[in-house]
Amino acid sequence: MTDPAPPAPPPSGHAVSRWLHPLPAGLYCAAGDFYIDPRLPVSRAVITHGHADHARAGHGAVLATAETIAIMKVRYGPGSAGSFEALACGERKRIGGVEVRLEPAGHILGSAQVVMEHRGMRAVVTGDYKRAADPTCAPFAPVACDVLVTEATFGLPVFRHEPAAKEAARLAASIRDQPERTHLLGVYSLGKCQRMIALLRAQGYDAPIHLHGALVALTELYQTLGIDLGDVRPVSGGGAAGKRGLREPLAGALVMCPPSALADRWSQRFADPVTVFASGWMRVRGRIRQRGVELPLVVSDHADWPELIATIEESEAEEVWVTHGREDALVRQLTLMGRTGRALALVGFEDEAE
Amino acid sequence: MKAFAALLDDLVTTQSRNRKVALLARYMRTSSDPDRGWALAALTDGLPLSVPLRRILPELLGPSVDGELYRLSRDYVGDTAETVALLWPETPASAIAGDRAPAGSPRLSEVVDAFLAAPTTAYAALIGGFLDRLDTSGRFALLKLIGGAPRVGVSARLAKTAVAEAFGHDVGEVEELWHALDAPYGDFFAWLEGKAPRPNPGLRPVFRPMMLAHPIEADDWTGLSPGDLVAEWKWDGIRVQVAARGGQMRLFSRTGDDISAAFPEIASAFLGRECVADGELLVVRDGVVAPFNDLQQRLNRKVVSARMLRDYPAHVRLYDLLSVGQEDLRVLPFTARRERLEAWHRTGAPSLTDVSPIVPFADFPDLEAIWASTRDTGIEGLMLKHKDSPYLPGRPKGHWWKWKRAPLTLDCVLMYAQRGSGKRSSFYSDYTFGVWRTVDGQGGTGELVPVGKAYSGFTDQELKRLDHFVRSNTTERFGPVRAVAPGLVLEIAFDAVQRSTRHKSGIAMRFPRIARIRWDKPAAEADTLEQVIKLLQPPEPA
Numbered sequence: 001m002t003d004p005a006p007p008a009p010p011p012s013g014h015a016v017s018r019w020l021h022p023l024p025a026g027l028y029c030a031a032g033d034f035y036i037d038p039r040l041p042v043s044r045a046v047i048t049h050g051h052a053d054h055a056r057a058g059h060g061a062v063l064a065t066a067e068t069i070a071i072m073k074v075r076y077g078p079g080s081a082g083s084f085e086a087l088a089c090g091e092r093k094r095i096g097g098v099e100v101r102l103e104p105a106g107h108i109l110g111s112a113q114v115v116m117e118h119r120g121m122r123a124v125v126t127g128d129y130k131r132a133a134d135p136t137c138a139p140f141a142p143v144a145c146d147v148l149v150t151e152a153t154f155g156l157p158v159f160r161h162e163p164a165a166k167e168a169a170r171l172a173a174s175i176r177d178q179p180e181r182t183h184l185l186g187v188y189s190l191g192k193c194q195r196m197i198a199l200l201r202a203q204g205y206d207a208p209i210h211l212h213g214a215l216v217a218l219t220e221l222y223q224t225l226g227i228d229l230g231d232v233r234p235v236s237g238g239g240a241a242g243k244r245g246l247r248e249p250l251a252g253a254l255v256m257c258p259p260s261a262l263a264d265r266w267s268q269r270f271a272d273p274v275t276v277f278a279s280g281w282m283r284v285r286g287r288i289r290q291r292g293v294e295l296p297l298v299v300s301d302h303a304d305w306p307e308l309i310a311t312i313e314e315s316e317a318e319e320v321w322v323t324h325g326r327e328d329a330l331v332r333q334l335t336l337m338g339r340t341g342r343a344l345a346l347v348g349f350e351d352e353a354e
Numbered sequence: 355m356k357a358f359a360a361l362l363d364d365l366v367t368t369q370s371r372n373r374k375v376a377l378l379a380r381y382m383r384t385s386s387d388p389d390r391g392w393a394l395a396a397l398t399d400g401l402p403l404s405v406p407l408r409r410i411l412p413e414l415l416g417p418s419v420d421g422e423l424y425r426l427s428r429d430y431v432g433d434t435a436e437t438v439a440l441l442w443p444e445t446p447a448s449a450i451a452g453d454r455a456p457a458g459s460p461r462l463s464e465v466v467d468a469f470l471a472a473p474t475t476a477y478a479a480l481i482g483g484f485l486d487r488l489d490t491s492g493r494f495a496l497l498k499l500i501g502g503a504p505r506v507g508v509s510a511r512l513a514k515t516a517v518a519e520a521f522g523h524d525v526g527e528v529e530e531l532w533h534a535l536d537a538p539y540g541d542f543f544a545w546l547e548g549k550a551p552r553p554n555p556g557l558r559p560v561f562r563p564m565m566l567a568h569p570i571e572a573d574d575w576t577g578l579s580p581g582d583l584v585a586e587w588k589w590d591g592i593r594v595q596v597a598a599r600g601g602q603m604r605l606f607s608r609t610g611d612d613i614s615a616a617f618p619e620i621a622s623a624f625l626g627r628e629c630v631a632d633g634e635l636l637v638v639r640d641g642v643v644a645p646f647n648d649l650q651q652r653l654n655r656k657v658v659s660a661r662m663l664r665d666y667p668a669h670v671r672l673y674d675l676l677s678v679g680q681e682d683l684r685v686l687p688f689t690a691r692r693e694r695l696e697a698w699h700r701t702g703a704p705s706l707t708d709v710s711p712i713v714p715f716a717d718f719p720d721l722e723a724i725w726a727s728t729r730d731t732g733i734e735g736l737m738l739k740h741k742d743s744p745y746l747p748g749r750p751k752g753h754w755w756k757w758k759r760a761p762l763t764l765d766c767v768l769m770y771a772q773r774g775s776g777k778r779s780s781f782y783s784d785y786t787f788g789v790w791r792t793v794d795g796q797g798g799t800g801e802l803v804p805v806g807k808a809y810s811g812f813t814d815q816e817l818k819r820l821d822h823f824v825r826s827n828t829t830e831r832f833g834p835v836r837a838v839a840p841g842l843v844l845e846i847a848f849d850a851v852q853r854s855t856r857h858k859s860g861i862a863m864r865f866p867r868i869a870r871i872r873w874d875k876p877a878a879e880a881d882t883l884e885q886v887i888k889l890l891q892p893p894e895p896a
Contacts, residue, residue: 157419158427158440283440285366286432286779289507290814294367329426336420 014319014340016123016147019098020116022344027125027149027323031118032098034063036125046100048127049111050075050190063087063095065102067110067225071190074221089138105129106140107301108191109222115143124315125149125323130300131307132164135198136191136227140311148317149344152325153302154280155333161280161304167297168199171254171276174295175205179252182270183295186259186277189215191301193256194222196278197229199299200254210235210250212257212266263292280304309333355462355488357385358393359495365507374508378516389462391538393499397513399611400502402537403469407501410478411438414485418443429834432779433505435497442485442493459492460484462499463538469500511609521546526563526747529610534558557600561610562630562676562684563747564595567737567754574755575718583738584688585713585721588756589671590646590734590849590864591636592653596620596670598627605635616655617668623704630676631695632745634710636732638669643732645852646864671710672699673737676745684745691745725757734849735759761847762889763869764789765880767802768842771824773834774809781817782824782836784809785868787844788859791883799878802840803859805886806848811868820871843872843880851889861886 019031026038034044041058048054048064050071055064057076062069066086073080087093089112092101097119102112107128114125124145131140154161175183187193193215200209208231211219216234223229235255251271261267262275280300281287288296303311308330312320319340322330327343334341361381368374378397382390395401411434415424419441431437468480481500485493498504514532515525523546534555535542544550568574594613595606603624605614614621617635637644637652644666652658652666675695676684683691692712699709713736715721725736735758743753766787774783788802812820823842830837847869854862861883 156427156430157423158431158437160440284431284779285436286775288366290778290781292369296367326426326430329423332420332422332426336423 014147015119016121016319019118020123020147020149022346027344027346029095029098029116032095032100032116034095036114037127044095045081046114047072048105048114048125049107051108051128051188054127057081061085063093063100065089065110065112068112069110070221070225071110071218074217075190089141103141103143104138106131106134106137109137109194109225109227111137113141113143115145121146123147123149124317126151126311128153128302129311130303131310132161134164134195134301135202136194136222142311142314144314144316146317147319147321148312148315149321149323150308150311150330151302152308152322152327152330154300154304155308155322155326155330157305157329157333159280159283159304160306161283161300162298164195164199164299165202167278167299168196168203168205171196171295171297172200172203172205174274174276175252175254178274180271182250182252182273183254183276184262184267184270184273185254185256186262186275186291187215187256189258190218192278192299194219194227194229195301196256196299197232198227201228201230205254206230207253208233210253210255212255212261214258214261215256259291309337312337312339355459355465355492355495357381358389358462358499359488359491361393362495362498362506363491368507371512374512375516375519378508378513379520382517382520387540387543388466388538391540391543392462392466394513394517394539395537396499396504397506397508398510398532399537401466401469401500403466403500404502405469405477405481405500407434407497410481411497414438414478414482415441425833429773430780432773432775435501435504436494438485438497439490439493442490444489459488465496465499466538509609510611517546521548529563529747530560531555532610533560533604533606533612557602559597559599559602559604559630561595561597561604561606563610564593564608564632565674565745565747565754566608566749567756568749568751570738570755570757577752578738580715580717580721582740582742584692584741585715585724586673586710586737586739587713587728588734588737588758589634589636589643589710590732591634591643591649591671594633594635594670595676596624596629596631596633598624598629600628601626603627613653616652616658618658619663620668620670620706623670623706627704628680629678629698631670631672632674632676633670633672633707636669636671637666638671639667645732645850647852647854647862668706670707672707673710674745687742687744688739689741725759728759733759759849761849761865761869762851763845763847764805764886764889765843765872765875766805766846767840767877767880768823768838768844769802769804769840771820771836771838778809778817781821783817783821785820785844787846789881789883789886790878791859800882803883804857805851805859805861805883806846806857806863806866808844808846808866808868811847812871816871840877843875843877844868845870845872851886853890859883859886861890 020029025035025040025042027036034046035042036046037048037054038045043060045059046063047068050068055072057080060082062081063085069084069086087102089102089104092099099117101115103115105111105113105127107130111127113127116123122145124143128151129140187196197209211232211234213234219232249271267273274294276295277291277293278297278299280302282296282298320334322343323346331341331343364377365374368377428434428437465484472480484496488496498506514528518525518528531553541550541553545552593608597604603621604612605617605620607613637648648666675691675698678698683694696709715724738755740753766789768785769788770786771782772784774781786804786807788804790799791803792800824836824838827838827841828836829839846866848863848866850864851861856862
């Protein structure tokens with residue numbers, strides 16, 4: 001574990017860029033000698049949330065919310081970092097010359113923004129975030145700052161997510177109207193899965209929800225951490241049929257699985273399945289056709305275009321750095337808003353559920 | 355408009371052809387006239403309108419959406435109508451409730467009538483007014499309706515099939531009538547519903563469903579004997595049907611599209627005749643068939659200049675005769691039709707035509723030798739036709755076979771990638787590749803020069819991996835195009851190499867497609883321009 005830390009040229013003229021800038025391993029806070037969501041193993045990392053492209057195994061010391069640490073331990077094992085330190089949202093901690101605190105990002109359970117103060121300047125790294133309500137995590141807390149480092153997954157004006165409750169109601173109605181078919185909902189195993197379950201429960205859908213094996217561990221963790229998800233059970237739910245499970249067609253039921261399993265042989269056992277996919281990409285017809293989705297739901301755990309702009313405005317930041325996504329368009333928008341925008345071109349981050 | 359918008363939405367989420375036909379059929383049964391007729395026109399030949407959306411839409415969006423953001427959005431979405439539908443500002447509920455309230459979602463025929471009645475100068479205001487009255491789906495449907503060539507996952511033929519099936523008719527019946535009908539097809543729907551007699555084509559030339567061939571496969575040979583078959587060259591142009599009647603003439607493509615306007619010289623050659631003939635449309639100079647690229651210059655043109663007519667002279671090489679005068683020859687066996695074709699052509703042939711020669715052969719080994727040795731320009735391979743076959747619509751089994759010559763292959767290096775559209779929007783799916791050209795005075799592999807572009811021959815899984823490769827190896831960006839570092843070898847299969855001014859290398863490939871992705875092969879070991887030039891058709895002196 002050697003930190004590749006050649007002295008990088010200051011990436012912009014802003015004072016903050018002297019102590020916060022991208023390096024090959026990821027975004028580096030020089031004043032506190034730590035990285036945020038690094039893509040390579042480093043000695044000290046602050047992790048915004050548990051998704052695999054942000055939280056990786058093999059760091060020395062990890063600082064994150066207690067929920068994010070719990071998620072990392074389930075995914076990578078309890079020894080996946082040299083040490084874990086939990087920091088509650090709102091609590092302050094001094095690291096080197098920087099005062100660090102975490103604030104909720106509203107993306108998934110445990111997701112946090114990283115707020116850093118140094119020499120009278122404040123920088124906020126949002127990590128992934130959304131502004132829409134989510135029953136499975138704390139809502140995004142806007143923080144005023146000098147430099148805002150934001151994601152831009154849905155950084156094009158064509159992206160406007162639908163109200164999630166409305167989309168969940170469409171799914172519940174489709175299940176009700178087609179009792180002879182299995183509804184097969186493709187979701188990311190962490191976050192989207194549990195949010196969709198909670199949204200359906202809020203619609204009064206109280207039937208058992210069947211989970212692909214890849215979704216079980218994290219869903220159980222959510223329940224352990226106090227999120228009520230009702231009756232959820234593994235698809236091949238044991239019983240006398242043993243480990244291989246009953247090959248039930250589950251007509252009329254809802255089955256959830258990772259997106260990759262939608263087109264897999266695994267899905268052929270179900271009754272004439274309705275392929276459902278919940279993602280911000282479902283706004284665009286080309287993406288619906290690419291995935292062969294029969295019931296597209298425009299639900300995302302990332303900010304849509306209006307949310308990105310609202311967040312930038314509320315931050316009052318002089319300068320906005322864009323980490324990943326459709327950065328060209330967001331940087332253009334920043335120019336139109338009379339602010340300085342800059343694409344950090346950080347590599348290693350993935351688009352939503354792809 | 356709502357029913358049509360819902361239909362387009364449903365088509366996006368429907369993969370199966372049969373379910374698409376069922377959706378279209380339901381729309382045709384449940385919608386009223388003339389809405390359904392205009393919708394059918396939009397899905398087939400287009401409405402009798404020419405609305406320059408590409409010019410009007412950016413102007414309309416201008417005040418509310420930044421041009422650069424529009425361009426980036428259009429680039430991502432891959433479809434102009436959809437981009438505008440998504441970006442158009444929603445009319446606030448307060449405005450709808452107010453005095454200047456737009457009158458809710460318009461009826462489809464209201465939209466069409468408005469455009470038909472309006473001068474072109476009023477189009478922009480009309481579009482803006484209708485967009486304000488529609489939701490996202492409705493806006494998309496509106497722009498697809500008036501924009502022509504809607505690309506909504508439905509071919510013209512599928513739409514015709516659906517309208518035929520909706521009312522228990524065969525698609526062949528619809529195709530034979532089609533070019534005698536005018537949108538919005540009131541008399542046609544009345545006939546389909548059994549309320550009126552079959553519309554009379556009068557003296558208008560109409561399309562006859564064409565007979566198509568199957569690719570020949572190993573199993574097919576066992577049931578065949580050389581004496582049953584006639585061989586012809588498979589010419590490398592486009593299959594056409596010439597229909598002349600009552601002083602009018604139409605040139606139809608294989609799918610029944612009327613392409614007469616692009617080939618006026620063929621129209622005059624057949625004027626005053628009464629016949630339906632099947633043949634290959636080619637560019638022929640001094641009796642020599644030009645490369646397909648030359649024909650391509652003539653396709654999809656609304657206006658043909660005198661210069662185009664001179665530089666790219668069109669010609670029809672005839673394969674078959676479907677009718678002469680009032681006599682329908684389609685029931686006759688191939689050999690009888692062939693005799694009629696030759697006799698008819700001998701006695702007063704239309705200019706700019708000839709009869710495709712029969713290729714004599716002794717037995718199958720002899721035929722295979724002919725097939726394997728043919729690399730002439732303009733020939734794609736052989737056609738085998740059963741001597742007894744009548745002229746049947748569609749692709750009947752056991753009558754006609756095509757035997758395309760084996761493709762050539764070269765190992766090329768990926769140079770540029772462009773985003774696809776439609777189903778592939780946002781993926782880098784169109785690949786320009788090149789070969790090495792030595793640079794004087796320098797050793798090594800030299801420089802890469804582009805030789806072609808391919809966007810087929812790979813699976814969805816491979817597309818994802820290719821897309822990832824492009825994103826991780828980008829060296830430069832030019833709008834939707836990315837230049838990539840030379841690091842990936844694509845084995846390209848193609849039918850021929852021809853001279854071209856379009857590429858820097860001076861050559862172009864015919865029908866290139868990706869045969870294999872050579873993740874394993876170092877780019878430096880890809881082929882060179884010298885190797886490509888050896889394959890040129892026609893060959894060039896060394």
